[in-house]
Amino acid sequence: MINLYINDQFVSVPAGTTLLAAAEKLKIRIPTLCNHPDLCVAGNCRVCVVEQRGARTLMAACCTPVSEGMDIHTNTLKVRNARKHIVELLLSEHRSDCTRCYKNTKCELQALANEFAFGDTIFFDLVEDHAYLIDRSSPSFIKDDSKCIRCQRCVRTCSELQYISAIAVANKGAHQKISSFHNRPMSHVVCTNCGQCVNRCPTGALVEKTYIDQVWDAIYDPDKHVVVQTAPAVRVALGEDLGYDPGERVTGKMVTALRQVGFDSVLDTDFSADLTIMEEGTELLTRLKKVLVDGDKKTRIPMFTSCSPGWVKFIEHKYPEFLPNLSTCKSPQQMFGALAKTYFAKKRKLDPSKIVSVSVMPCTAKKFEADRPEMRASGFKDIDYVLTTRELAVMIKQAGIDFRILKPSSYDSIMGESTGAGVIFGATGGVMEAALRTAYEIVTGREVPFSNLNITPVRGLDGVKEATIKIEGCTSDWKFLEGVELKVAIAHGLTNANKIMKGIRQGKTQYHFIEIMACPGGCIGGGGQPIPTSMTIRENRIKAIYAEDEHMVLRKSHENPDVMAIYKEFLDRPNSHKSHELLHTHYVERDDY
Amino acid sequence: MKNKGLTKVDLIFEKVDLKEVLTKAIKMSSDEIIQQVLLSGLKGRGGAGFPTGLKWKYASVEKEPDKYIVCNADEGEPGTFKDREILDRVSYKVYGGMAIASKAIGAKYGIVYLRGEYRFLLPQLMKELESFHKTIDELGYNFRIRYCLGSGAYICGEESALFESIQGERGEPRNKPPYPTSSGVFFKPTSINNVETLVTVMMIIQHGAETYNQLGTKDSRGSKVFSVSGDTPTPGIFELELGMSVQQFVNEFGDGDTKAVQIGGASGFCVPRKKFNETVIGFEGVPTGGSMKLFNSSRSMYNVLHNYLDFFAEESCGQCTPCRIGTQQLLKGVQKVKKGEVKSTYLNEMVKLADTMKIASKCGLGQSVGNAFRTIVENFKEEIIY
Numbered sequence: 001m002i003n004l005y006i007n008d009q010f011v012s013v014p015a016g017t018t019l020l021a022a023a024e025k026l027k028i029r030i031p032t033l034c035n036h037p038d039l040c041v042a043g044n045c046r047v048c049v050v051e052q053r054g055a056r057t058l059m060a061a062c063c064t065p066v067s068e069g070m071d072i073h074t075n076t077l078k079v080r081n082a083r084k085h086i087v088e089l090l091l092s093e094h095r096s097d098c099t100r101c102y103k104n105t106k107c108e109l110q111a112l113a114n115e116f117a118f119g120d121t122i123f124f125d126l127v128e129d130h131a132y133l134i135d136r137s138s139p140s141f142i143k144d145d146s147k148c149i150r151c152q153r154c155v156r157t158c159s160e161l162q163y164i165s166a167i168a169v170a171n172k173g174a175h176q177k178i179s180s181f182h183n184r185p186m187s188h189v190v191c192t193n194c195g196q197c198v199n200r201c202p203t204g205a206l207v208e209k210t211y212i213d214q215v216w217d218a219i220y221d222p223d224k225h226v227v228v229q230t231a232p233a234v235r236v237a238l239g240e241d242l243g244y245d246p247g248e249r250v251t252g253k254m255v256t257a258l259r260q261v262g263f264d265s266v267l268d269t270d271f272s273a274d275l276t277i278m279e280e281g282t283e284l285l286t287r288l289k290k291v292l293v294d295g296d297k298k299t300r301i302p303m304f305t306s307c308s309p310g311w312v313k314f315i316e317h318k319y320p321e322f323l324p325n326l327s328t329c330k331s332p333q334q335m336f337g338a339l340a341k342t343y344f345a346k347k348r349k350l351d352p353s354k355i356v357s358v359s360v361m362p363c364t365a366k367k368f369e370a371d372r373p374e375m376r377a378s379g380f381k382d383i384d385y386v387l388t389t390r391e392l393a394v395m396i397k398q399a400g401i402d403f404r405i406l407k408p409s410s411y412d413s414i415m416g417e418s419t420g421a422g423v424i425f426g427a428t429g430g431v432m433e434a435a436l437r438t439a440y441e442i443v444t445g446r447e448v449p450f451s452n453l454n455i456t457p458v459r460g461l462d463g464v465k466e467a468t469i470k471i472e473g474c475t476s477d478w479k480f481l482e483g484v485e486l487k488v489a490i491a492h493g494l495t496n497a498n499k500i501m502k503g504i505r506q507g508k509t510q511y512h513f514i515e516i517m518a519c520p521g522g523c524i525g526g527g528g529q530p531i532p533t534s535m536t537i538r539e540n541r542i543k544a545i546y547a548e549d550e551h552m553v554l555r556k557s558h559e560n561p562d563v564m565a566i567y568k569e570f571l572d573r574p575n576s577h578k579s580h581e582l583l584h585t586h587y588v589e590r591d592d593y
Numbered sequence: 594m595k596n597k598g599l600t601k602v603d604l605i606f607e608k609v610d611l612k613e614v615l616t617k618a619i620k621m622s623s624d625e626i627i628q629q630v631l632l633s634g635l636k637g638r639g640g641a642g643f644p645t646g647l648k649w650k651y652a653s654v655e656k657e658p659d660k661y662i663v664c665n666a667d668e669g670e671p672g673t674f675k676d677r678e679i680l681d682r683v684s685y686k687v688y689g690g691m692a693i694a695s696k697a698i699g700a701k702y703g704i705v706y707l708r709g710e711y712r713f714l715l716p717q718l719m720k721e722l723e724s725f726h727k728t729i730d731e732l733g734y735n736f737r738i739r740y741c742l743g744s745g746a747y748i749c750g751e752e753s754a755l756f757e758s759i760q761g762e763r764g765e766p767r768n769k770p771p772y773p774t775s776s777g778v779f780f781k782p783t784s785i786n787n788v789e790t791l792v793t794v795m796m797i798i799q800h801g802a803e804t805y806n807q808l809g810t811k812d813s814r815g816s817k818v819f820s821v822s823g824d825t826p827t828p829g830i831f832e833l834e835l836g837m838s839v840q841q842f843v844n845e846f847g848d849g850d851t852k853a854v855q856i857g858g859a860s861g862f863c864v865p866r867k868k869f870n871e872t873v874i875g876f877e878g879v880p881t882g883g884s885m886k887l888f889n890s891s892r893s894m895y896n897v898l899h900n901y902l903d904f905f906a907e908e909s910c911g912q913c914t915p916c917r918i919g920t921q922q923l924l925k926g927v928q929k930v931k932k933g934e935v936k937s938t939y940l941n942e943m944v945k946l947a948d949t950m951k952i953a954s955k956c957g958l959g960q961s962v963g964n965a966f967r968t969i970v971e972n973f974k975e976e977i978i979y
Contacts, residue, residue, distance in 0.1 A: 043768040044912045046953050057952045057960065063768040078952065082915075085949040089918040122942045124925045126918065150911065169763060169911070172746060174921050176911025 004070035019061040019072060020048060030074050031083070031112060033090075034151035035062040036200055037534045038520065039160060045151050046086050047112065050074045058082055080116075087116045092123040094203065095132075095146035101204040106531060108202035109149060129174075137185035139371045140193035140364040140527075141208050143167075148178055148205035154197035161520055162494040164314070166191035178205075181593065190317045190592060192494065194310035194518045195364030195388075195527015208364050208528060211385040212395055218356040218384070219262040226356045227344065228263040229336050229415075230254065232270055233362035233426030233523035234389045236544035240530035240537075241393030242403040247540030249548055252408020257396050258360075259409070265348075268411045269359065270418030272336035273425040273434070275566070276307065277557035279583055280329045280431075281439040282574035284513055285478070293480045300325045302489075302504070302511040305431050307331045309369035310518025310527075312587065314494050319501050320589040328584040332425065333359050333366055334375050337382030338582040339415065343570045347414050352378060358385045360392045362426070362526030365518065374585045388528025417562035420453075420549035427545045428492035428522035429458035429465060432515040436469065436488075437556045443471060443478040453555055459546070461521060461539065463496035464489065466511075487511045493520040599841040600834040602808065602816045604796050605789065606678075611685050612728055614799045618693045619734050621798075623653050626697040630794060632802035634814035639665055639750075639787035640857060640882030641957065645794065648784055651774035652698035655782035660700035662691050663759075663778055663785040666707045667743045667750040670858035671904065672884035675818040676788040677711055678830045683792065684718050688725040688738060690791025693798055695736045698784050703738035706755050709745045747908035751956050752777075752785045754910065765910045766956035789818055789883070809835040813875030817883065823855075824848050824889035838878075840869035842885065850889040853972070858884035859901040860961035863894075863968040894973035895931055901965050902927060909958060916959030919950040923966060930978060937978040940970055 001012045006023050013022045018041070023030050034045035043063030050061045053071040058079060073079065091113055098104050132146035152169060155178060159165045166189050170179035180189045198206045218226050239248035258266045284303050290296040306312055306327040315322060330338070336359070341352035359366065363386075369375065370383035387395070396403055410416070421437055424430030433455045440448045448455060448469075457467035466489045474482045489511045491497045497516045503509035519525045521538035524545060554560060571578050618626060631646030652660060664687060668676040680687060691703040707715065722738060729736055741759050743749050749758045753767035756778040777783020786794075793815060797805045809815045813835035822828045825846045833842075843851045854864050856879045864872050864879060872878050874885075888897065906920040926943045929935045947963030954960045970977055 041768065043955060044914070046914050046955070049953050057954075060768070060955070065770060081945070082949045082953045085919075085946060086914050086953060089914050089922065092922065093918050122939075123922050124929070126921055126925070129921070129925075149914075150917065152912075169765075172748065172911050173905075173907045173909040173917065174911070175907075176909075176917060 002066045002068050004066050004068070004072065006072045007074055013066055015065070017066050019050060019059070019064050019066060022066050023061060023074060028074055030061045031115065032062055033108060033112060033149070033202055034153060036153050036156075038200070039153060039156040042152055042156065045090070045149070047083060049079060049082055049086070051076045051079050084116050087112050088121045088123050090149045091117060091121065093126050094149055095127045095144075101147070102207045102210065103204035107204060135186050136209070137187035138191065138193060138368070139187070139209060140367045141186070141195055141198050141206055143186055144205050145177055147203045149203055150176060150178065151202060152178070153200040153202065154178060154206055157196045157200050160495065161196055162192065162194060162518070163498045164190060164192060164494060167197065190590075192310040192313045192518055193365040193368040194494070196519060198364060198527050199529065199531055199533050208388050208390065209367060210391055211367075211387060212391050212398075215358055215385050215387060215395070218358070223354055224356045225264045225350050225354055226262070226358060227265045227267060227340050228258055228358045228360060229267045229269045229272070229333070229340075230258070230360045231333065231362055231426065231523060232273060232423045232545065233526060233529065233541070234360050234392070236426065236524060236541045236548065237362060237529045238389050238393060241390060242396065245540075246537040247544045249544045250403075251548065252410070253403060253406040255411055256406045256409045257401050257403060260401050261395055261399050263358070265412050267336070267415045268418050268422075269332050269336055270422030270425070271415045271560065271562055272332040272339070273422035274419055274557035274560040274563045275335055275583070276329055276332050277421060277434050277438050278563060278567075278574045279335075279579060280305065280327050281435050281442065281557075283327055283329060284435065285439060285442065286575065288512065289480060292484075302514050303327055305515045307425065307431055308516065308518045308523075309363070309365040311494065311497060311516045313365065313368070313590070314497060314518060315501070316587055316590040317592055318498070319505065322501070322504070323587045323589065326587055328586065330375070330583055330585045331366075331369060333361060333386075334369065334382055334585070335583045336415065337370070337375065338377040339566070341378035341380050341382065342582060343566060344415055352380060356384050357382065358387060359383050360387045360389065362389050362523045362529045363519075364388060364527040366528070377582045390528060390530060393530070413562070415562060417560055418552075419557055419560045420552035420555035421557040422560070423548045423552065424545055426523045427459070427542045428461070428517050429490045429515065430522060430545070432458045432488055432490050432513070434557055435513070438558050440469070440471070441556065441558065443475065443481055444473050445475050446473065452550075454546075458488065458490055461535070461542070463493060464491045464499055486513065488513045488515070490515045492517040492522050492525075494518050599837040599845050602832050602834055604816055605792050605818050605832050606682055609686065609795065609799055611689050611725070612732070614795055615689055615692055615729065615732055615734070618696055618798050619732060621696070623697050623699060626693060626798070627653060629797055629802045630697070633797045633805045635790065635793055635797065636813070636876060637787055638789035638793065638817065638882065640670065640860070640880065642876055642880050645786065645790055648774060648786070649694060649697045651772070652782050652784045655775055657782050659702075659779075659781045660698055661778050661781055661783040662694045662698065662700045662703045663755070663783055664691055664703065664705040664788060664791055665750065665752065665755060665785055666705050666711070666788050667755060668708050668711075668788070669747045669750045670860065670882055670884050671901075672822050672855070672858045672886045673820045673882055675820045675830055675883045677714070679788050679792055679818065680711070680714055680718060684721045685725055686792045686795045687788055688722060690786070690794040691738060692729060692734065692736050693794050694784055694786060694791065696734075698782070700784070701736060703736065704741050704759060704778065705738060706741050706743060706749075706759060709743040712742060715740065715742075746910075747904075748910040748958055751958060754956070755785070756783070765912045766958075768955070787882070810875060810877065812877040819881075819885050820883045821846050821885050821887070823887040824851065824892070825887045835875045837874055838870060839864050839872045839874060842874060843869055843887065846885070847887055848889055851887050852890045852892070853888045853894065855886040855888070855897070855965070856884070857881040857964075858886075859904050859965055860958070862964050863972060865972040894969055894976040895927070898927060898966065898969045898977065899924070905958070905962050913955040913959060915950045915954045916962070919946055919954075919959065920962060922946060923962070927977060940974065940977065944970060
């Protein structure tokens with residue numbers, strides 16, 4: 001243990017601890033900016049400088065390890081003056097049009113300015129010295145370099161968490177900037193639109209592309225019937241933007257709020273998550289049969305899940321030779337979209353051309369997915385607008401709704417019913433668990449052999465999870481699977497996905513079924529979720545997801561009555577011709593540069 | 594203060610028998626070499642002046658089997674061109690110094706990081722390196738040197754940015770600690786030394802620390818190669834014994850009208866005429882990596898300062914706030930003071946900013962921008978304002 005003093009208080013911490021962490025232990029707050037709990041230390045903003053008595057220079061608390069006998073002071077005149085200078089310097093480089101900024105009141109630089117640099121500044125505005133461009137090319141997010149303070153959180157996110165490096169540091173000195181490959185527009189580089197950079201950007205330099213106004217326009221258009229669907233992960237995070245602590249389940253209140261906002265039909269993506277399980281589970285079993293029994297060389301296993309549009313774009317760019325392994329199932333959002341303007345329109349006797357289909361997603365990549373040319377199976381654009389969890393919170397606030405006093409209510413019928421299996425799609429391992437609950441039962445006629453249906457080996461926040469499930473007691477149709485040890489793997493965050501893919505490409509690992517989610521923690525950690533994010537916040541959201549599952553009466557997708565109804569009335573059976581038309585898709589190979 | 598006056602010496606470029614010196618060094622133990630270098634009082638010749646023996650001592654005690662000796666030949670400080678001359682004329686002494694350093698710290702690999710603009714020297718340097726490798730093979734000493742070229746960024750002369758550059762990364766300084774002696778290039782224990790330092794080590798091993806100690810002063814032992822430029826009738830490379838005053842230097846190299854000497858390049862200090870007598874060139878006074886730029890009364894010190902600030906705003910790596918934005922603010926500030934757009938008292942605010950940059954920047958670049966700024970603004974205020 002290393003012994004030291006911070007502000008004359010004694011503290012003893014293990015070697016290697018940073019001054020910042022040691023101060024935290026003493027409940028001494030040191031302001032930070034470039035530091036982020038999910039990312040490696042950068043030490044470049046210098047906001048966290050502290051003074052070691054007798055030292056020539058100040059030291060950045062985030063990147064300086066403790067050493068024996070240190071005498072650190074966090075609030076001396078020297079420190080205060082330097083910190084004020086540093087925040088003011090950052091402001092001089094940042095376009096401070098705060099009142100018009102999407103991040104107003106949620107900006108970390110603004111908060112620091114409020115604390116250290118209010119009033120007049122001695123510095124000159126440097127923004128006008130640079131020819132900044134606002135890159136609106138991505139359907140998912142906007143990159144505004146004039147608001148960038150070069151903390152490099154986005155750069156670290158993209159390389160460390162996502163193994164993409166769509167954005168990196170270019171140039172030096174006054175010209176240093178966060179740039180894309182050859183400074184191309186973000187729509188034309190290897191970017192998965194995952195939005196993890198947006199989640200970690202301290203300012204308004206990276207924000208999602210909002211469709212709030214378009215949705216309001218549709219709501220107020222008397223000719224339009226506006227259908228909204230909400231993804232599983234939204235209900236356990238929306239509360240964070242509306243005054244609740246992370247991990248609060250606000251499903252019922254959210255449904256009420258959506259009705260008050262003015263949506264004509266309030267439906268649940270969980271329904272189509274259940275539908276996904278039916279389609280994807282059947283596809284998996286079919287693939288296994290083709291490979292194991294028929295010896296079909298064209299069919300590929302392992303099969304990868306395809307719910308996460310960030311992951312889909314990742315594999316299209318980085319591992320295109322494995323596209324045949326990707327489940328042909330559309331994501332729940334897109335299945336829902338295709339059905340909203342067909343099945344739902346028919347049932348409700350609505351003109352599909354007058355339906356505006358809106359989805360509320362924890363995700364920015366969903367905005368891209370909705371724009372994919374393949375996603376027009378209904379004859380229209382299946383999903384018209386995708387809102388993030390954050391955008392929905394904004395709309396609820398705009399509508400003047402006091403969220404806390406709302407009475408919970410339930411989703412509409414027809415495509416509003418769901419099971420616990422659909423809910424857990426929001427957490428890493430959830431799709432796997434939901435699929436196993438159904439597939440195992442189809443094959444054996446019995447429930448999965450786990451207490452209370454909780455398949456614990458596929459849960460948790462380990463980057464890569466593996467599990468083996470022995471299939472025993474198959475019914476006569478599935479005898480070929482008797483005794484088979486089903487090998488599954490789960491990864492969340494594209495760096496972890498890459499680890500799995502590398503193993504597969506090298507032929508080192510063999511699996512039957514793999515679930516991959518682009519974002520850390522799965523959808524609950526998506527790029528459209530409330531800011532900030534951290535491991536603890538994601539853990540709390542995951543706990544809430546599993547609590548939601550436990551509280552559901554139905555917990556297996558194949559028991560969803562709305563799902564049973566749609567097969568009976570419209571789709572016939574999983575993987576039917578109609579299903580393939582509406583619920584399945586194909587992928588494109590993309591360049592790796 | 595009494596000083597030793599200006600004495601020209603010729604040790605760095607003196608021809609020596611490489612084989613003889615290396616034979617001697619190889620017979621010495623690591624401790625003996627480090628002891629000799631510590632005794633010599635040699636401080637790094639790149640400008641920062643860290644005791645070379647101490648650096649080697651730290652690197653030698655590291656347990657890691659793979660260690661590196663890196664020669665910093667990214668000579669980028671404005672007004673210094675001595676390393677080019679050394680490499681051009683006595684590169685075998687640089688290689689010899691690296692071999693001695695490798696023996697001291699227990700390294701098997703050496704890397705010379707050569708300034709990209711010196712690429713033209715490479716064919717000749719490689720030829721000499723081949724012959725050096727032959728010599729050490731004959732002596733049965735296991736050590737190999739390779740070259741790595743920079744691409745023109747000033748910041749890559751900063752040791753940790755240089756390591757990043759060698760590793761193929763963007764040249765940005767690292768957070769310290771850890772220091773290079775425990776985690777340097779490829780995150781292995783590394784001793785990084787300036788070209789001239791390594792040659793000086795050859796000299797120390799050849800003649801012994803005690804002989805070497807007879808040159809220079811208590812704080813600044815030995816001699817040093819100076820790059821003399823600016824308003825001087827005799828620009829060029831000169832090896833001088835340390836300990837002279839700026840006045841004595843100006844007497845030798847000035848054109849009779851010298852009003853200021855910039856010692857240590859853009860990151861160094863400006864000494865005005867009135868302080869020539871009292872200022873010693875060396876670690877007791879103004880240290881330098883070798884750059885000595887003389888300005889006569891025809892020069893505008895505003896232009897000099899503007900040029901330096903422009904240089905820093907361009908050459909900052911851009912990573913840390915005080916340096917990236919501070920340099921731009923200082924540049925813009927002096928322009929506005931000159932144009933009369935802000936009051937001249939604004940210079941005081943800028944000096945405070947320079948002080949913040951000195952204590953809050955991540956690396957030596959940002960920390961030293963204030964040196965030139967402060968000394969020019971303080972001594973030539975009228976020239977900046979009017």
